[in-house]
Amino acid sequence: MGHTFDELRAIVGDRGLISSAEELHTYECDGLTNFRVMPRAVVLPNTTEQVQAVVRICHRERMPFVARGSGTGLSGGALPVENGIVISLARMNRILEVDFPNARVVVEPGVINLDVTGRVSPQDYFYAPDPSSQSICSIGGNVAENSGGAHCLKYGFTTTHVLGLEVVLPDGSLVHFGGKTLDAPGYDLAGVFVGSEGTLGVATKIILRIVKRPECVRTLLAAFPSTNEAGAAVSDIIAEGMLPAAIEMMDNLAIQAAEAAVHANYPNCGGLLLVELDGPVAEVDALMTEVKKICSSNGAPEIRVAQSDAERALVWKGRKAAFAAMGRISPNYIVQDGVIPRTALPQVMSEIERLSQAGGLRVANVFHAGDGNLHPLVLYDRRIAGQEEAAEALSSQILELCIAAGGSITGEHGVGEDKKKMMAKMFAEPDLATMQRVRCAFDPLQLSNPTKVFPTPRLCGEKPGEYVPHSAESAGIAERY
C-alpha cells in the first residue's frame, strides 16, 4: 500500500491525502452513524483529471472506492468499504457556468445545494430540489441519492433537474451523459446514474436546470385534532385538482420537538398541516381560499397564513429542523424514510401507533404528505438495555408496512448500507438481477461503492439462478454473502 499511497499523494498533493488514523475518523461514517468503517485513506482531488488518475489506480489495484460529498446522507451510502479508499469531492466546489437565458448552471459535485440558489437568486431564479440538509449537502451527493425535499411534489426530484453529467467511470474513463440540450441521442444514462448511490462511477461535473421564482408564495398552517383529519384535507385538496408546491404534515410529538428546538410558533395540535401554494398572485389567492375552506370543513379550528417572508421562513425552519429537534425530547432516535400511496395514510398511521404501543417506544411522524413520503422517527434511549435493538426492529417493521401498502422502502434517503436487506422484500429476484446487469455494464469489477444498495452482490458474468461458483470465488479471492 505504501507505494500506492505515494502515487495517490503525487496526484492530489500532500494536503489532498489523509491517511492518519486520527483524521480518518471523520470519514468513518456519514449521517447514519451506527455504521462505521475506517477507510484506508481519503483523497481530496481538485480536478476531474485528479479524480480520473485516482480511480485508474483503484482500478489497477482492484481497490474499492466510495465517493463522498458532505457526508450528510442518512442511509450509509458514503460509508467507507473495507480496504477501500474514500474520494471526497468537497474541494471540487466551483460553480463553473451560469446561463440565465437558457436557465442552466454547470457545477462541480462539491458545490453546496443552497449555494446554487444563492448564486442565481439575484436574478430571481432558484434551484428547486431542497432536501432539509440543503445548507450543507452537496450537489454530487444529491445526484447520488436523487434527493427530493419538501417542494418536489410540484417541482420534481434531483433527476428532473439534472440535464447532463460528466462522469469518471470505475475504470477511470471519462464520459458525458445528457447535456445542455434535451434528448441527446442514445440511452438516458443520466437518468440511470442519478440515484445510483455512487455505484456506477463518480460525477465530476453536473449540468443543472434552474427555475424562475414564482410571482408569490403563500404558506398556510392548519391545526387538526389528529393526522387523520389532516390527511383527509390533503385528499380533498388533491381531489380538487390542485398541485401545491408543498404539503407537509407533523404529528403532536414532532410539533413538540420542533417547538422546543426552534420556537416555530406552531399551534399545539394532533396533526399540523403546512400547505404552500406558489404562482401568479391571482391564481394563488383563488386557490388559497379553497384550501382554507377544505381545512375548515375537515375540522381544523385554527388556520393561519404566514403574513411575511419572516413568518414563512420560521414555519419552514420548524419543519426542516424537525429531525434534529428530536434530540430535545429523546436521547436517541432513528430517522426512517418510507413511502406509501397517500390514501393508505390513515391505515398505516394506526398500524405505526399500534407498533409503537406494543414496543413501548414513542414514534414521532413527519411527512411529505402530498407524495406519501413518511419520516417516522423512532425515539429510544441507548442506555436502556435492549432499546436500541427494539427501535431498529420497530423501524424495520414500519418499512414492511410501507411495502405491504404498495409503497417503497425509501423516498429520498436511499438504500445505501442501511436498507439493502430490504431490497429483496420490495423487489423480486429477476428485478434485482436486471439492475445488476446495468451495474455490470458500468462497473464490471465492482469497485465503485461495491457493497451498497443490493442485498447479495453478484459477480459480473455470473448467471442468476443456478449456483455457479465464479472463478474468483473458487480461487478464494471473493466470497458471497
Next chain:
Amino acid sequence: MDAATKPEASGLHSALRHKFMAIVGNENVHAATAADAVAGVQPKLVIEPGAERELAEILRLSNEAGLAVIPRGNGTKLGWGNPPTRADLILSTTRLNEIIEHAWADLTVTVEAGCTIQRLQETLAQHGQRLALDPLWPEKATIGGVLSANDSGALRLRFGALRDLIIGATIALADGTLASSGGKVVKNVAGYDLPKLVTGALGTLGVITRAVFRLHPLPRNTRSFSVAAASAEEAKRFVVAVQDSKLAHTSLQCHFSDDTSPVSDILFEGTEAGLAAQENQLRDLAEHAAVSEASRSTWTAREELWDFSDRPCTAIAKISILPASMARTMKLVENIANRQQVRWRALVYATGLGWLRLEGKPEALRGALHELRSELEAQHGSLVALHRPEKMPAFDAWGSAGDALPLMKAVKQQMDPKSTLNPGRFVGGI
C-alpha cells in the same frame, strides 16, 4: 395449412412456429405482409401475445433461436430509427392493452403497453385527471410505443418529459426475464431507475409490457394566445422574455417557415381569476406585438408537419438546441435550405426541442440534414431524422451519441447480448 405455418413462406422452423402458436393461440400468429415491413425490411411473422408472460416466453424462444424481434404497438412511429439489420418477427403489444389500476386518489395509473394514449386519457378524465403528455397521434399511439420513442409535445415545458412522468415499468428482456423496477408511488429511490433507461431506448433493451405513471389534474380552464413576430430574432426575444417572467404558462412554441413571419403560441391553465391576470401580464410583456386569442388546435401543430402527401420528397427531423439559440438556428436552417434548394417549416418549443420539415429532392434533403446536424452538434445540440424518403441517400437517423457510446453498447450487451431486439436500429449500430 395457412400462410403462417408454411415453412417455405417464413424460413422459420415449423416446430418453432408451433411452439409460438401453443403459447399465444393459432389465431395470434400471422404471416407478415408487405404492410408489416420495417423501414423497408420484411419480417416473416407477426405474433400478438395476450399476456406479459406469453410475450416474455415468445421472446425467450426467439432469442434462443437467434431470431430478430421487432416490438410494435400500433406502428405509428415504426419508421423512426435506422432500418433493422435483421427482422424475423414482429412482436405486437396491441392485445396487452388493459388499464390495470387508476389509483385516482393517489394520482397514479398502471397501464399495459398496448393501450392507446387516447383510451388512457379518456379513462383518466373520468376522475378529472390526465397523463400530462401530448404525443403525436394519441388515437393510435400506444403507451409502449410513445415510451420507446420518447415522444413529447408542448406540455413538456411545464410537466416534463416521459422520464419525469414514468414511475415504474415492467420489461421483458430478450432471455424471457420479466423485470419490474420503480414502483407505484411518485417518490421512490429504491434501486436503479430502469424506467428511465427503457424510455427512449427504441425497444432495444427490452419490451416494455406495462408502465406506471404519475398523473396531473385536468386544467380547470385554459386560454391560448398567439403573438406575431417580425423576425426569428424577435420571436426568440419574446420566448426568452416569457421564460424569464413570472408568467406560469404551460406551453410555449414558435412556428417558423420559409414563407411566413414567425408566430409564437402560449398556453395558460388555471382559475378564471388567474387566467385573466396572466393575459394582462402577457399583453404588457408583448409590448407592441399583436396578441390574439388562439384556438386549442394550435397545440396539435406538430401533427400538421407530418401531414404530407409528397412522401418521396419530404424529410422530418427532431432537433434539440438551447432555447436562446432559437433565432440563430432558424437563420442556419434558412441558409442551408437556400443553398440546398429545399423548402422548410419548423415548430420549436421553449424547451429547445423542435420539429423540422424539409421538402425537396432526396439528395438535397440529405445534404441539408447533414449540414444542419454538423452545425447543431458543434453547438451541443442534435438532429435526429425521423422520416427519410426511401430514395434519399443513406443517412444515419441518430447522429453522434458522444463518448458514452461504448458504455451504451455495454448496457445493450448486458441486457440483450444476442442483439435480438431491434438490431441495428439505435445509435451507433446498437
